[in-house]
Amino acid sequence: xxxxxxxxxxxxxxxxxxxxxxxxxxxxxxxxxxxxxxxxxxxxxxxxxxxxxxxxxxxxxxxxxxxxxxxxxxxxxxxxxxxxxxxxxxxxxxxxxxxxxxxxxxxxxxxxxxxxxxxxxxxxxxxxxxxx
Amino acid sequence: xxxxxxxxxxxxxxxxxxxxxxxxxxxxxxxxxxxxxxxxxxxxxxxxxxxxxxxxxxxxxxxxxxxxx
Numbered sequence: 590x591x592x593x594x595x596x597x598x599x600x601x602x603x604x605x606x607x608x609x610x611x612x613x614x615x616x617x618x619x620x621x622x623x624x625x626x627x628x629x630x631x632x633x634x635x636x637x638x639x640x641x642x643x644x645x646x647x648x649x650x651x652x653x654x655x656x657x658x659x660x661x662x663x664x665x666x667x668x669x670x671x672x673x674x675x676x677x678x679x680x681x682x683x684x685x686x687x688x689x690x691x692x693x694x695x696x697x698x699x700x701x702x703x704x705x706x707x708x709x710x711x712x713x714x715x716x717x718x719x720x721x
Numbered sequence: 722x723x724x725x726x727x728x729x730x731x732x733x734x735x736x737x738x739x740x741x742x743x744x745x746x747x748x749x750x751x752x753x754x755x756x757x758x759x760x761x762x763x764x765x766x767x768x769x770x771x772x773x774x775x776x777x778x779x780x781x782x783x784x785x786x787x788x789x790x
Contacts, residue, residue, distance in 0.1 A: 616788075636789060
């Protein structure tokens with residue numbers, strides 16, 4: 590993203606799989622961190638440690654990135670961002686998504702893990718399309 | 722008798738060979754526009770207030786649906 594920060598915008602939508610134990614609480618943790626201006630730090634640390642995303646581990650990560658722990662714990666215990674998560678899940682359902690990650694690059698859908706080189710190639714194509 | 726039976730089988734084999742290549746070619750030609758159309762399909766996905774990085778007026782938007790687990 591650093592390479593393209595002025596030309597590309599990266600947006601994250603949450604699509605926690607219902608049969609994964611910690612998927613929803615991890616999504617909640619991400620949005621709680623977002624409210625404290627640390628979304629990307631939490632995003633990175635959770636992916637680094639996934640699937641170790643139980644409550645205690647999430648609190649450890651939150652402490653590591655310097656979150657207000659009282660606020661964070663309250664958010665997790667109350668699932669304060671459940672509506673926002675459900676909104677993203679509904680969007681995924683409306684789009685018939687069945688896998689993560691799923692990318693939409695200027696609307697072009699790409700399903701599943703891809704290499705950086707592949708995604709870069711598509712982004713470069715879209716940058717050219719957008720300039721024409 | 723055998724010669725009569727042999728002459729009846731030859732046309733069927735001949736027809737298969739004659740038209741199979743044309744049928745395969747026709748299927749390939751018909752499938753090409755469908756493939757191109759599928760590759761170019763674009764979805765309208767609202768950004769909303771989802772977490773993001775990069776310029777808001779960037780010419781390319783990458784929306785990623787994630788599951789952290």
